[in-house]
Amino acid sequence: xxxAVGIVFIVATLLSAPLPISFSGNxxxxxxxxxxxxxxxxxxxxxVWEDQPAIExxxxxxxxxxxxxxYRSKGFYHARVTSExxxxxxxFKIQENNPIRIGDIKINSLLDIEPVISLKMDALFDQxxxxxxxxxxxxxxxxxxxxxxxxxxxAWVDIETDRAYLLFEATPGEPCTFGAISAESTPNINGQxxxxxLKFNEGDPYSVESIRxxxxxxxxxxxxxxxxxxxxxxxxxxxPISLSIEEAERPIRFSxxxxxSSDQGFAAQTGLKHRNFFGDLKTLSLDARxxxxxxxxxxxxxxxxxxxxxxxxxxxxxxxxxDGYKTESIYEKLTAKYQDTPAxxxxxxxxxxxxxxxxxxxATFPNSKLFxxxxxxxxxxxxxxxxxxxxxxYWLNAKLSGSLQSVVVSDATYFKSLLSGAYITSIDEHxxxxxxxxxxxxxxxxxxxxxxxxxxxxxxxxxxxxYRDLGPKNSSGDPIGFSSLTEGSLExxxxxxxxxxxxxxxxxxxxxxxxxxxxxxxxxxGVGMGLRYxxxxxxxxxxxxxxxxxxxxxxxxxxxxxxx
Numbered sequence: 001x002x003x004a005v006g007i008v009f010i011v012a013t014l015l016s017a018p019l020p021i022s023f024s025g026n027x028x029x030x031x032x033x034x035x036x037x038x039x040x041x042x043x044x045x046x047x048v049w050e051d052q053p054a055i056e057x058x059x060x061x062x063x064x065x066x067x068x069x070x071y072r073s074k075g076f077y078h079a080r081v082t083s084e085x086x087x088x089x090x091x092f093k094i095q096e097n098n099p100i101r102i103g104d105i106k107i108n109s110l111l112d113i114e115p116v117i118s119l120k121m122d123a124l125f126d127q128x129x130x131x132x133x134x135x136x137x138x139x140x141x142x143x144x145x146x147x148x149x150x151x152x153x154x155a156w157v158d159i160e161t162d163r164a165y166l167l168f169e170a171t172p173g174e175p176c177t178f179g180a181i182s183a184e185s186t187p188n189i190n191g192q193x194x195x196x197x198l199k200f201n202e203g204d205p206y207s208v209e210s211i212r213x214x215x216x217x218x219x220x221x222x223x224x225x226x227x228x229x230x231x232x233x234x235x236x237x238x239x240p241i242s243l244s245i246e247e248a249e250r251p252i253r254f255s256x257x258x259x260x261s262s263d264q265g266f267a268a269q270t271g272l273k274h275r276n277f278f279g280d281l282k283t284l285s286l287d288a289r290x291x292x293x294x295x296x297x298x299x300x301x302x303x304x305x306x307x308x309x310x311x312x313x314x315x316x317x318x319x320x321x322x323d324g325y326k327t328e329s330i331y332e333k334l335t336a337k338y339q340d341t342p343a344x345x346x347x348x349x350x351x352x353x354x355x356x357x358x359x360x361x362x363a364t365f366p367n368s369k370l371f372x373x374x375x376x377x378x379x380x381x382x383x384x385x386x387x388x389x390x391x392x393x394y395w396l397n398a399k400l401s402g403s404l405q406s407v408v409v410s411d412a413t414y415f416k417s418l419l420s421g422a423y424i425t426s427i428d429e430h431x432x433x434x435x436x437x438x439x440x441x442x443x444x445x446x447x448x449x450x451x452x453x454x455x456x457x458x459x460x461x462x463x464x465x466x467y468r469d470l471g472p473k474n475s476s477g478d479p480i481g482f483s484s485l486t487e488g489s490l491e492x493x494x495x496x497x498x499x500x501x502x503x504x505x506x507x508x509x510x511x512x513x514x515x516x517x518x519x520x521x522x523x524x525x526g527v528g529m530g531l532r533y534x535x536x537x538x539x540x541x542x543x544x545x546x547x548x549x550x551x552x553x554x555x556x557x558x559x560x561x562x563x564x
Contacts, residue, residue, distance in 0.1 A: 265292030453481030464526025
């Protein structure tokens, strides 16, 4: 009988409905963190369709243990976690009590490792931060070429005084160098090609960072699905390297996407790419892009070379709507690029047949069909920690193009340059960014398409104005573009709640039809604020900007991805 009652009780418990949970008494650790410990997430206020976090009654005891262990890992050795369950909900009651704090840190190291130790005097003894500090010390020595360094890291916790005493010791040993490099070939990829993409050579000082950058360079080749750089076979201070890769079993990839922005309106994209076309990581891609103001189709081929070079070719067609006219272009581009993270350089030549049509003001935007052959040059340097939502680093970019007029080659002699850069830094979750852009266009002889001029205004420009709407206009109210442009932006981003961020910004634009703007008279100022919602593919951004000298001039912008 007792056995039957026990079975009934167990079955009833297992079949009972999940109970919503909450926390009380947690002052130093947020409820969001505690939900995460239990593998749960509390929905945002706007997610009214989502259920509140809940657990099965049978998991209450296990949850108490998990929460207690988490508190201990964060330095709260005296924390007590209990639960109070009713038929409707579960409340986890927490007494945090006095935490363990760092009483002393002893360092014995040839290299300066104090900056990579995240624990500081009198801070909470966080076990995760302690482990991260140990890993950072090993990386610091590995980057300096000490592949055989010995480490001694310890933590003593005195629960009577609530103090932790830390020791970080490192014995470097002899500096190491990279040894012989061997690379396996696959059926369609030559091993010597992939070996030339490594960020180090035989005889270079050993560096963990060089190995990490090599992984990035190889995984950037879309025809490779797996990379192994084996540096475990040590010969004293010499580190031989063996490289093996796996190529994509299905090299053909299809992509498609939909979107919307205040600049382009509704947008769609589709593409087909062969990531190992005729072997050795050559790629062939076909792409089509549509938005309410621009439609484009293109084909690209890229041929990787040894030592991080790439030859490329592109042919395409585009049709774009400007205020006051339309333009279509049939173009071919040949390029040679060298990539050595974080820097890259490109030279090339562009053959561009541009048809300007349906002009509403032929005097300002002449209807014409022009052929422009332009040598191209570009240099890029990018140290940002993340491309979509950077919190530190900087980038610099320089683009140059030009042409000489001749009956066969080009309808214009011109020179165009565009220099831009940005710097981003952060304090905790507060991010500060500055961006500067400078461009000039000079026409010496012949005629250039109207679309070659600079335009300003929009979500990636001065946000007090709508897309390409800043500056003087013709009699029809259409912006006429510029021959010179200088733009600067300052931003401050700050946390609001969970995944929501706020932003304050100011944008300043100087633009003119002359070779250089008149910085005393050609300025346009924009200030404003915005909201960010962080997603895995980048922040969704909503900005409202206005001109403080003309409160009737304002614009609202929407985009995915940050400005800097």
